[in-house]
Amino acid sequence: MLKRISALILAGVTALTMAGCSGGGDGDSSASGGSAGGGDDKIVMGFSQVGAESGWRTANTKSVQESAKEAGIDLKFSDAQQKQENQIKAIRSYIQQKVDVIAFSPVVESGWDTVLKEAQNAKIPVILTDRAVDSKDTSLYKTFLGSDFVEEGKKAGQWLVDEYKDSKDTVNIVELQGTTGSAPANDRKAGFSEIISADPKFKVIASQSGDFTRAKGKEVMEAFLKSNPKIDVLYAHNDDMGLGAIEAIEGAGKVPGKDIKIITVDAVHDGMQALADGKINYIVECSPLLGPQLMDLAKKVVKGEQVPPRVVTEETTFTQEQAKEALPNRKY
Known part of the structure; x- marks a missing residue:
């Protein structure tokens, strides 16, 4: 009987030791953090x-x-x-x-x-x-x-300045901002404004949030087109809003990339395809x-x-x- 009890105790100690080495199982490790496992x-x-x-x-x-x-x-x-x-x-x-x-x-x-x-x-x-x-x-x-979102905005602004360097006419710009209060929306706007503000011919005639989404970008651009008969440039804080805006521009009977030049930020595949097709004019990458x-x-x-x-x-x-x-x- 004593030998049997000793064997059971030894087996129990061995099992406890093995449980300790295993970290208490995957569930415990995940719940308590790797080092606490x-x-x-x-x-x-x-x-x-x-x-x-x-x-x-x-x-x-x-x-x-x-x-x-x-x-x-x-x-x-x-x-x-x-x-x-x-x-x-x-x-x-x-x-x-x-x-x-x-x-x-x-x-x-x-x-x-x-x-x-x-x-x-x-x-x-x-x-x-x-x-x-x-x-x-x-x-x-x-x-x-x-x-560096400010730098992205500056790159977008610099392309615009270079594109219209020989023009003396007013350039009417509409801006599709990202989510209100977000860092990329604040900084991309600031960087862009810093560059174009040096030349008074560049005028942002409308600026509104499109929440970084394609659907909202289309909706806001439709409103821009109705309230502003002459838009020369669209600056969108990301490709998706720009792509939504392209739908609105085409729906209004205008040609994106020609009637309205488009600058966006991100360089995702759909945006790059639109750029290759000439519907977007310039994209600033954000990986x-x-x-x-x-x-x-x-x-x-x-x-x-x-x-x-x-x-x-x-x-x-x-x-x-x-x-x-x-x-x-x-x-x-």
Whole structure:
């Protein structure tokens, strides 16, 4: 009897030891964060995406998800559907789950201090991707990875200035802005305005948000066309709004790219095709493929390594001929 009891005790101790080495199973590891899983060093990232409002955003999501898988990072993904309250809720959920790192692309710039302070108090590092926040306390996040939106606006403005350098006539411009209060909308507008304001012949006669969506871009452009009989140029803060606007322009019996010159930002496949077809005149690139860089930064901040406070992605611009060359190998 004693031998049988001893054998049972030994078997129990062995089972407990094996359970400890396994990290308590996949479910426990995900819930408590990789380092809290008992031997499983897999990083757990909570990622809150803006939404799926454009082709750019879809490509960005795919890049993040595929890169996390390749990097061996356990990704907890949420779609905020372009609502700040949904992102704040998601971030608080990640804090409760004790993830190792939080990354998100802010819907708007302001109103983040409280929830980011909660993450800081929980000792969970935060990485901003694609969009910035306007908090004065830069200790609330480790780094910001993304494009220079002001520079994108400047590139768009410079093309326009060069295009009309020999003209003395007034150039009437309508602007389709991105989501109100968002970093790309604010900055792309500011950069564009800075460049064209040096010449009084450039006049922005109407400017309104199209929420970065194709449907809204079409709707707002239809209104622009009805209230403004002479439009020379459309500046759209992203390709999707520009593509929606093209539908409205054609519906009004005008020729996009000729009757109304069009400048957009992003360089997603549909936008590049429209550029190659001559319906868009110029595109400033904003790459959505941030996933690989994000995963590298995540690994470093989790280890406590120093990272640059700002990581700018390298991007270019496209004319019609350049779009034709680039399209066959375009990844998004």
